[in-house]
Amino acid sequence: MSPTLLAFGLAVLAWVLVVGDLMRRHRPTWHWYLAGYPATACRVVFTWRKVAMLNDLAVSKRPPRGLLGDVVVKGDPLRPVAPRISFPRATRMGLTVLVRLHAGQTPATYLKAADALVHAWQVHAVRVTSPERGLVLLTATASDPLARPGLATAPTALLSALIGALESGGAWVMDLRLVPHWLITGATRSGKSTLLARLITQLAPQPVALVGIDCKGGMELGLFTGRLSALATCRREAVAILSALVIDMQDRMAACRSAGVRSIWELPDKLRPVPVVVIIDEIAELYLSDGTRESKAEAEQCSTLLLRLAQLGAALGLHLVVAGQRVGSDLGPGVTALRAQLGGRICHRVNDPGTAEMTLGDLNKDAVAVAQSITASEQGVAVCTGPDGGWSRARSHLTTTEEAVTTARKHAAMAPELPALDRALAALEGDSK
């Protein structure tokens, strides 16, 4: 090889590794394609064999036991071969590598090695999926796309809300027609109320009744009073509202039965009752009791009513969005049963592993670990489940208090009247006088 060619080759390599690395750290997308990607791709290709060996991804073609005379000898055979990989393919946020599994390997081995890959490739995260039997797809993201998420867009649809951006750069959408009930958890200041505010501002312009249950004295959901069809600010009011909703649910059932349909969506437009979304901020307030008989009875009533709504409400246009700092079976016997009915899950930063496990553990174990790694500075970042059963990191769009109040005022006239709920709240006032 001529010295000029060699010098040119070395210069290109140096540019890719040094400049590329700098740009990768502070990149907009074009920098990533231009420089960050070549540097990371080189790192993937050149480190693959070593990383595979150190993380037990490489397998020797020789058997781990052999005959020495009449003696069977066991041990690690020499020269393990790293699995074959495709050339790293650039994506907007990072790169992907397809790995062909050795016979006998499963994606679980690669899941365990994901952390090692993050360090070896110097990227923000590596996700492991298996798009096809025998193949594993390693998706590396160069830097955290949720640090400054772009404004994602999504088509508008009834009962569908654009919440924010997914780690993949796509839109984070909560579609209540697809997933009727949701559980949202997160420690204090993790972004739950902001997410609820975003949900309400998205649903506010739609022909949907919004009912708030905020037993923290209505401090969070009180901002939306104008657009809410009813608001409960203490557990007594919550019981009244939930009881009225259960009666309304029975009326809806009767309407479906007499029309010979199985859900309100099959009813003709004129007969279809308005969909209702019940938003609960701080579920613990509904379940905790101070030990008195009255308080215990109230908590049990709440638990039963919520469970009934969750079990039967989906087809009848009654949806639950339940948020809480901590969700565990210690809150009450009904909590685990309710959780099973809340198919959509969103887990912000949590203080105890139990809450992350309770929110995501029954759906996906890897998601629990990722939720636990969310830091206090990542407000609004959460792990959310998708309609396909998968999960993703995501960040809600920041909805300011002013924005929330303005939207609620603007669409106040759209709030459908729910006379049964008004009557139930008025009866309570009458009783207390």
Ligand SMILES: Nc1ncnc2c1ncn2[C@@H]1O[C@H](COP(=O)(O)OP(=O)(O)OP(=O)(O)O)[C@@H](O)[C@H]1O
């Ligand atoms: N998506 C987001 N992007 C940026 N900042 C956010 C986002 N969501 C929330 N924050 C910031 O985090 C702060 C706390 O959020 P929020 O009040 O929603 O937390 P919370 O979980 O409801 O807390 P608490 O349980 O104490 O009410 C907000 O004031 C806001 O500044």
